[in-house]
């Protein structure tokens with residue numbers, strides 16, 4: 001008898017605690033003090049020299065003085081900045097020869113092409129994909145197209161198609177995202193895209209994504225498998241409560 005009482009009491013406690021954990025957590029957020037405003041100054045040089053390795057890109061930023069343009073945007077504007085940073089090994093790929101033939105003005109344009117004069121969080125790119133061509137710091141025809149494929153941000157410059165592979169920093173006003181390739185602007189290299197170094201040894205893109213048909217992209221986007229994770233975890237919580245209810249009821253039955 002005593003054992004059943006303990007069983008019931010403990011089950012009711014469990015039930016109450018899981019129910020209160022669920023209902024009490026949102027209000028408990030409000031009394032906590034608002035997070036202190038993020039420090040205004042983000043040292044881009046410092047960030048890029050410790051993350052990465054991004055030494056090649058940082059070297060170009062410094063030799064072209066574009067670092068000052070970007071740092072000024074980060075320091076002094078409400079708009080903020082979004083920078084796409086290729087890793088060092090992106091520069092050692094076949095495309096590097098493309099850069100070596102450029103004038104210093106063109107190199108500067110290529111580096112400016114790697115940033116947008118606005119802070120974008122990763123989820124903001126869903127909106128951009130609808131508006132297509134997005135202006136970069138290089139201005140004019142130097143635009144990038146974004147699309148969001150199953151939560152991965154894809155970037156197209158005409159010459160380069162790549163994706164955001166990680167977020168280095170993403171706190172307003174400064175976003176820095178690592179990309180797999182150097183972004184080569186159509187405005188410099190033209191629309192006459194050369195025979196790609198086709199037997200690319202790194203299969204960094206899933207075969208399905210290579211398919212040029214819009215049809216496959218559509219079917220992918222409308223696939224029901226892309227349901228948000230939130231609903232399943234909610235179901236788990238509900239299941240836990242139900243399990244406790246069943247156990248408690250069982251305890252009551254044993255008691256009588």
Ligand SMILES: *[C@@H]1O[C@H](CO)[C@@H](O)[C@H](O)[C@H]1NC(C)=O
Nearest residue numbers: 041042043044045046047049
């Ligand atoms: C930014 O960081 C770099 C590298 O750590 C350092 O040399 C430079 O002095 C810093 N700039 C400012 C303004 O703090």
Ligand SMILES: *[C@@H]1O[C@H](CO)[C@@H](O)[C@H](O)[C@H]1NC(C)=O
Nearest residue numbers: 041068069071072073075076
């Ligand atoms: C950015 O702000 C830092 C700290 O206030 C300052 O040292 C640096 O010179 C500024 N850089 C630019 C380009 O405005």
Ligand SMILES: *[C@@H]1O[C@H](CO)[C@@H](O)[C@H](O)[C@H]1NC(C)=O
Nearest residue numbers: 120121123124125126127128
């Ligand atoms: C993106 O679109 C959503 C819904 O259309 C909107 O609520 C949100 O404010 C937009 N974000 C930006 C950065 O424009």
Ligand SMILES: *[C@@H]1O[C@H](CO)[C@@H](O)[C@H](O)[C@H]1NC(C)=O
Nearest residue numbers: 132133144145156157158159
């Ligand atoms: C970007 O999108 C625009 C409008 O859909 C299109 O005309 C242009 O060719 C695209 N550019 C690239 C580089 O994909």
